[in-house]
Amino acid sequence: TSDAEVVAIHRVLRAALRWGRAKRGLPTVATEYAEPPVHQTPEMKPPTSAAVLALLGQLPGGDDVHWSRAVRLLVFTGMRRGEVVGLSWDDFTPSDENGPGRLKVARSVREVRGEMSIGTTKGKRSREMPLTLPAETVLVAQRMWLEDHGMVSKWVFPAVPDMTSPRRPGWLSTAWGRWRKANAPGLRLHELRHHWATMLLDEGVPINTVQAWLGHADAAVTLSVYGHRTRIGEQMGLDAINRALGSGPPAIKP
Numbered sequence: 001t002s003d004a005e006v007v008a009i010h011r012v013l014r015a016a017l018r019w020g021r022a023k024r025g026l027p028t029v030a031t032e033y034a035e036p037p038v039h040q041t042p043e044m045k046p047p048t049s050a051a052v053l054a055l056l057g058q059l060p061g062g063d064d065v066h067w068s069r070a071v072r073l074l075v076f077t078g079m080r081r082g083e084v085v086g087l088s089w090d091d092f093t094p095s096d097e098n099g100p101g102r103l104k105v106a107r108s109v110r111e112v113r114g115e116m117s118i119g120t121t122k123g124k125r126s127r128e129m130p131l132t133l134p135a136e137t138v139l140v141a142q143r144m145w146l147e148d149h150g151m152v153s154k155w156v157f158p159a160v161p162d163m164t165s166p167r168r169p170g171w172l173s174t175a176w177g178r179w180r181k182a183n184a185p186g187l188r189l190h191e192l193r194h195h196w197a198t199m200l201l202d203e204g205v206p207i208n209t210v211q212a213w214l215g216h217a218d219a220a221v222t223l224s225v226y227g228h229r230t231r232i233g234e235q236m237g238l239d240a241i242n243r244a245l246g247s248g249p250p251a252i253k254p
Contacts, residue, residue, distance in 0.1 A: 004041070010031060010034060014029070045228065046194035047195050048195075055184055055187070059071060059179075067172055067175035067176070068179075069145075072134070072135075073135060073138050073139070074192045076131075077129065077131070078192075078213060079105060079193070080121075080122060081169045082108035082109045082169045085166050086108050086109040086166055087166075088154045088155055089154060089155075090154065091103055091104040095133075099130070101136040102130055103129055103135070104127070105121060105129070105215060106121070106126040107119065107120060108122060109166050118166070121215050123216055125215050127213065139156065142157070143156075146158075151163055172189070193226075198226060201227055204236075207219050207222060214226065
């Protein structure tokens with residue numbers, strides 16, 4: 001059993017036994033005499049933009065690999081996998097002379113013990129976000145692929161062959177897992193969301209904007225979970241200090 005598992009088990013038992021003492025007069029809370037190991041979750045290091053660009057160049061193309069279009073949409077929007085497969089065409093507004101295309105993220109597909117359900121997003125908040133040209137291009141390509149194959153569905157990534165329900169999140173993870181073994185070992189699908197958020201923060205995009213696009217209710221979550229320290233961010237901090245203070249005042253003689 002790993003240290004992380006021991007800490008998690010101890011936390012659950014401690015909560016249960018403390019409840020027993022408070023509500024049922026349990027005389028002893030054994031977990032107070034235990035000394036679980038100290039475990040610190042290592043900070044996730046999202047892939048660099050160079051690595052993500054290389055990944056995009058390696059993703060397979062062609063009509064039969066529409067899972068790679070779903071991956072590209074993850075890269076360009078920062079959505080979760082359940083949100084990507086939960087997209088319907090009603091959520092997509094193409095660009096026009098008035099501005100860029102837009103995408104509404106209103107639902108997520110979940111799969112628990114083989115049972116699939118469609119509900120709200122993880123944060124129970126629908127959101128709308130503008131689309132970059134690459135993101136819109138992915139959606140247009142997917143629509144053309146469906147039309148070329150005579151597939152009619154309200155879902156952007158419909159389950160084949162019934163077309164009446166969306167794909168399961170496991171479909172995307174399985175396809176990605178098989179491909180990444182030879183092309184991107186060690187890179188988890190969710191790390192693409194971390195890269196997207198960290199990239200925006202490093203570029204100086206206001207935290208409230210990043211929070212809204214990620215679908216977080218609180219900006220503190222955005223910073224604590226996705227505010228990764230990167231070399232680019234550190235260099236930006238040094239540049240800001242140098243611009244504001246320069247070399248600083250002359251050294252004080254002792």
